[in-house]
Amino acid sequence: MIANESSFSYDCLDWKKESIKKAVEEGIFKENDYVMMYNLDEFRALAKEACDNLKGLQTMAVKCNPVMNLMKEAIKCGLGAEVASFGELKIAERAGFEPSKIIFDSPIKTRRELEYALNIGCVINVDNFEELETIEEIVSTFTQEKKDSLVLGIRINPQVDAGTLTDLSTGVPTSKFGIGIQHKDKIIDAYRRNKWLKGVHIHIGSQGFEIDSISSAAVKVMELTKEINTLLNKQITFFNMGGGLSVNFDTEQSKPTFTDYANHLKSILPELFNGDFLLITEFGRSYWAKCGVVISNIEYTKSSGDRAIAVCHSGANMHIRTVYQFPLWKLRVTIFDKNGIRKHGDERMTDIAGPCCFAADVLVKERMLPPILRGEYVMVHDCGAYMISAYSHYNLRLAPPIYSFDVNTKKIELIKKGETIEEKIQFFS
Ligand SMILES: Cc1ncc(COP(=O)(O)O)c(C=O)c1O
Numbered sequence: 001m002i003a004n005e006s007s008f009s010y011d012c013l014d015w016k017k018e019s020i021k022k023a024v025e026e027g028i029f030k031e032n033d034y035v036m037m038y039n040l041d042e043f044r045a046l047a048k049e050a051c052d053n054l055k056g057l058q059t060m061a062v063k064c065n066p067v068m069n070l071m072k073e074a075i076k077c078g079l080g081a082e083v084a085s086f087g088e089l090k091i092a093e094r095a096g097f098e099p100s101k102i103i104f105d106s107p108i109k110t111r112r113e114l115e116y117a118l119n120i121g122c123v124i125n126v127d128n129f130e131e132l133e134t135i136e137e138i139v140s141t142f143t144q145e146k147k148d149s150l151v152l153g154i155r156i157n158p159q160v161d162a163g164t165l166t167d168l169s170t171g172v173p174t175s176k177f178g179i180g181i182q183h184k185d186k187i188i189d190a191y192r193r194n195k196w197l198k199g200v201h202i203h204i205g206s207q208g209f210e211i212d213s214i215s216s217a218a219v220k221v222m223e224l225t226k227e228i229n230t231l232l233n234k235q236i237t238f239f240n241m242g243g244g245l246s247v248n249f250d251t252e253q254s255k256p257t258f259t260d261y262a263n264h265l266k267s268i269l270p271e272l273f274n275g276d277f278l279l280i281t282e283f284g285r286s287y288w289a290k291c292g293v294v295i296s297n298i299e300y301t302k303s304s305g306d307r308a309i310a311v312c313h314s315g316a317n318m319h320i321r322t323v324y325q326f327p328l329w330k331l332r333v334t335i336f337d338k339n340g341i342r343k344h345g346d347e348r349m350t351d352i353a354g355p356c357c358f359a360a361d362v363l364v365k366e367r368m369l370p371p372i373l374r375g376e377y378v379m380v381h382d383c384g385a386y387m388i389s390a391y392s393h394y395n396l397r398l399a400p401p402i403y404s405f406d407v408n409t410k411k412i413e414l415i416k417k418g419e420t421i422e423e424k425i426q427f428f429s
Pocket of ligand 1: 061064082084105203205206207242243244245282283284285286
């Protein structure tokens with residue numbers, strides 16, 4: 001699941017090779033030490049594949065990519081937004097997502113935030129019984145018409161095993177997320193009391209799960225859903241499967257695909273496709289990770305204890321999981337010369353160091369790579385999700401600009417400006 005040195009492939013798709021060459025020709029690196037580059041056609045194709053195969057309402061998890069122009073692209077593709085905080089809710093609204101397609105999932109929604117979300121008509125997934133009490137108090141002041149228009153669900157924790165990444169497993173018995181399925185009777189009472197509870201939500205985690213772990217957790221929640229529907233006259237009509245489709249970081253291939261996932265669900269949970277429920281999903285990484293790369297100038301090279309070391313601008317500032325959770329999140333890299341042409345051969349053991357001032361800020365450790373010279377480039381693959389959103393201020397390194405490369409016209413366009421020193425100082429002022 002997570003990139004593993006021995007299974008690494010050193011493929012590099014044509015769009016990536018073309019985009020770096022073009023960026024060098026256009027002088028983009030004269031003004032920028034490093035950039036992010038997206039292929040939006042790839043994203044559009046993935047969004048279409050998800051929508052065509054899964055039907056229902058597909059949303060993108062804003063936490064993975066809260067970049068205004070990228071969210072606008074998601075809207076054009078028909079996606080809604082899953083938001084995990086009030087900040088994400090506000091930026092999703094600003095991007096133009098319709099409130100009825102915004103799913104508010106935070107585990108710590110305050111009364112003020114809930115009032116706002118209920119008033120604008122977001123879909124809300126309740127995380128715990130105390131949050132439910134607050135919502136019940138707010139809703140009790142609403143007119144019947146407003147109450148009837150609400151769509152809320154309960155996040156049910158199916159209390160299953162962790163995936164390969166325990167840190168990202170949210171459906172384990174002791175998880176902080178959602179209401180454990182062990183509280184079945186109280187869950188049923190909550191639906192009985194509140195007719196506006198029309199959905200169920202489940203998300204067992206991100207990355208590190210096979211699709212059959214996701215579906216078997218969903219089967220558990222579906223059994224409870226059917227029990228509630230038998231008792232309460234088919235009250236539940238929204239079934240939210242969350243996100244969590246794992247991304248292959250080992251090669252350029254996307255697997256599993258949304259088509260694989262949809263076919264699997266159709267065989268295990270046909271109820272999701274027969275009209276009884278509106279199926280909602282909230283994918284993040286699987287939409288965006290493979291559509292974006294980071295390209296950094298190699299500022300310096302050196303040799304230390306016989307190890308070749310190249311220093312680049314993208315390390316713990318941008319790839320925080322890769323650096324702080326080494327070796328769980330290894331990323332593939334490709335080296336390009338000063339003209340943006342891919343380098344091959346004469347590989348030697350190399351470290352690529354990040355720019356931050358601590359020893360562990362090493363992006364790539366002990367990897368066989370072609371010799372790297374000062375002024376060349378490293379491309380880091382599969383960086384389109386959870387990189388810019390998790391950007392770290394540590395050492396006050398400036399976040400890079402984001403560009404898109406159009407495969408047909410070969411045009412590069414700026415979609416987000418790089419951070420300025422002034423903006424950074426402002427954050428700390
Ligand atoms: C509730 C919820 N939905 C969706 C996602 C998106 O997950 P992924 O990016 O793995 O698809 C997350 C990730 O943390 C989440 O917590």
